[in-house]
Amino acid sequence: MLKFDHDSEEYYFAPASDAHKDFVTYFHGLVEKGLLDKESVTQEDQQAQQKLVNGDSFVINTNSQTVIDYRNDMNETLGEDNFEIKKIPVPSGPLGGVMGGSKLENGVMINAKAKEDPNFEAMMQFVDWFFYSLKRKNLQNGE
Numbered sequence: 001m002l003k004f005d006h007d008s009e010e011y012y013f014a015p016a017s018d019a020h021k022d023f024v025t026y027f028h029g030l031v032e033k034g035l036l037d038k039e040s041v042t043q044e045d046q047q048a049q050q051k052l053v054n055g056d057s058f059v060i061n062t063n064s065q066t067v068i069d070y071r072n073d074m075n076e077t078l079g080e081d082n083f084e085i086k087k088i089p090v091p092s093g094p095l096g097g098v099m100g101g102s103k104l105e106n107g108v109m110i111n112a113k114a115k116e117d118p119n120f121e122a123m124m125q126f127v128d129w130f131f132y133s134l135k136r137k138n139l140q141n142g143e
Contacts, residue, residue, distance in 0.1 A: 053077050059088075 003014040014020055030036035037057050039047070051057040053073040060070075064087050074083050108127060114120055 049073075055083070 001014045002011045003017075004011050027036065031038045036059075037043075037048075037051065040061075048057070048060055049070070052060045053070060055074075055078050062070075067085060067087060071085050074085060108131065110123075110127070114123060117123065
C-alpha cells in the first residue's frame with residue numbers, strides 16, 4: 001500500500017515503515033495482554049458475533065445499526081442488565097486516529113434520476129465537500 005508523505009512530497013510503502021511496525025506491535029501487545037482476541041482478523045463473522053453475545057469477547061467491529069441486534073441477543077444469552085454495549089472509537093495505535101475519519105460506513109448511493117437534475121453538479125460538489133473535504137474536517141475539529 002502506497003502512502004503519500006506531504007512533508008517530503010514522496011510516496012512510500014507503508015507496511016515497510018517504522019510507523020507500521022509500531023502499529024503492529026501495539027496490536028500484538030493487546031493480544032498478549034488478553035485485551036484483543038487473537039482470531040479477531042481471521043475468524044468468520046458468525047464466530048465473532050457468537051463470542052460477543054456469549055460474553056467470550058468484549059469488542060467487535062461492526063456497523064452501528066447492529067448494536068440493537070447484539071443487545072437483543074445478549075439479553076437472551078447474558079440476561080438483561082448483566083452487560084453494557086455501546087459504540088466506541090476504533091482503537092488506532094500509537095499514532096492516534098489513523099483508522100477513522102470518514103462518515104461513510106456503508107458508502108453513498110445517489111439515485112440515477114439525480115443526473116437529470118439541473119443542480120446535479122452542485123449536488124456532487126456538496127457530497128464531495130461533505131464527505132471528503134479536508135477544510136470541512138478541520139472545521140469540525142475546531143482548527
